[in-house]
Amino acid sequence: MSTSPQHPVPARPTPFGEAELRGAVEKLWQAVSRGDEYAAYGVVLGAHGAGADDESLLLDVIGTVQRKVGEEWAANRMSVAMEHAATAVNDRMIAALAARHAPDPALGRPGRVTGQDGPGRITVACVDGEWHALPARLLAEVLRLRGWHVDYLGAQVPTPHLIAHVHRTGPDAVALSSSLATRLPTAHAAITACQAVGVPVLVGGAAFGEDGRYARLLGADAWAPDGRAAADLLARSPLKPPLTGHQPVDDLPHLVDQEYTMVRRDSSRLVKAALAGLEDRFPAVRSYTDRQRQHTAEDLGHIVDFLVVALYMDCEQLFTRFLTWTAGILTARGVPAASLTPTLDVLGTELKEFPRAGRLINHARQALDGSAVPAARSGSGVLR
Known part of the structure; x- marks a missing residue:
């Protein structure tokens, strides 16, 4: 059966490989470093139309550019105001991608809460005092793409409010993010509080060390170096409910x-x-x-x-x-x-x-x- 010239079959997008990803990163960096939201939007949508999947755009493009923002600030090539403007643009790009894949409320969501088979429900939050929310936002959107019912609570969530939310929603797990090591004592309190009510905790972020050593010291149930690894870990097997009665001094006897x-x-x-x-x-x-x-x-x-x-x-x-x-x-x-x-x-x-x-x-x-x-x-x- 032939195809009419007036109604050609749409060409399939070219596979988006490493070279294309690097090109998208460079283009997005140029837009973000200027604070040009519209140019950034064009880069992200253009890459999506060329075959880049949402997870790669989130982690390999937007995430990579955000790391470069931090490196440029550290090298004194970007002011605090420029860093904040660039981060705001990246945050808007995450929102733009998320809006394109909003779940249909009429369909319900997979997980224990609805009684359907599926990955389940998870709460994603930054520990109290942690304002660097973009890594947690990236994780939340990746988990949504993978079918999770995600409650994203954002930056600086006080532990009592986190636990109140856990009691109200009954998640299968909590994912805590922290970039600053000075937040580790607060993270420890949040980990212990979640575990005390029977909810396992996955942690991530620079605060926990490049190899997750501080996550282990604080008794977290799991650690992941990045959003993709976290999603893969949760997909392999559910986190086991923690033992109750655990105290912070049990982890750090000194x-x-x-x-x-x-x-x-x-x-x-x-x-x-x-x-x-x-x-x-x-x-x-x-x-x-x-x-x-x-x-x-x-x-x-x-x-x-x-x-x-x-x-x-x-x-x-x-x-x-x-x-x-x-x-x-x-x-x-x-x-x-x-x-x-x-x-x-x-x-x-x-x-x-x-x-x-x-x-x-x-x-x-x-x-x-x-x-x-x-x-x-x-x-x-x-x-x-």
Whole structure:
């Protein structure tokens, strides 16, 4: 049977391979870096029309571009405002893709809640204090594409509100996202609270370490390095209901020494002491404007925050990697990284009665003294 020339059979889209993905990433980056939402929309829709599937667009194109946004900020080639504008454009692209595949309410959704066979229902949220919501949003949309009933709660979800939602909706699992390691104690509380009501927890994000080591230390039921791996993990087998009666100290027995609690309680005083120490070692600091002093105090606050979370996790590498990352950030902005050493000296003096804190500080000092300042990378810290 022949086809009429007036009604040709539509050509099938060309398979979207690695070269096409790289091209889409570059085009989207150009649009996003200009804050050009309409150009970005054209790139995403064009790639979709050329054969790119939604999951690849979400993770391999939009996700890749978002990582580049973070890297450019870290290298001081993108301001905070530019970073926020770029992230907003990427978020709009996710929404545009999601709107094209909105489920029909009349059809219902697969999962335990409806009584149908299927993947089930999952709650996706960022831990309290975590404002970097895009990774969680990407995961939520990928899981929706795979048939899950997803409740996406967004950024900075207080643990009591998360648990109230879990009680109301009865999900099969909770997926928690955190980019900042300083949120690990809060993440631990959220993990434990979800498990206490019988709901298993999958975690992801830079805060949990490149290999998921902190997820394991905190007793999470599962960890995944990215959205695709998380969706694959959940597709292979359901997470088992956790044992109840679990307490945070069961995961981190070193917390009984109270160093974490006492240093955290004393953090404001430590920041003031570190600032005074910098003034003694670098007289130019005394002539800083109020704005400069505020930024310096914020940077010192981040250092103390990472020392506190390293005490919580009892992990030298966590504190050391933040310090070396900070050195790279400061260098990229024309600020002498040498200012970190006297800060550590002051903290060491102030915390001489705390053996674990002293060990963490000494280890970080040796790392700064013995290695070249690394190139700054995104995802490791919080300085702005």
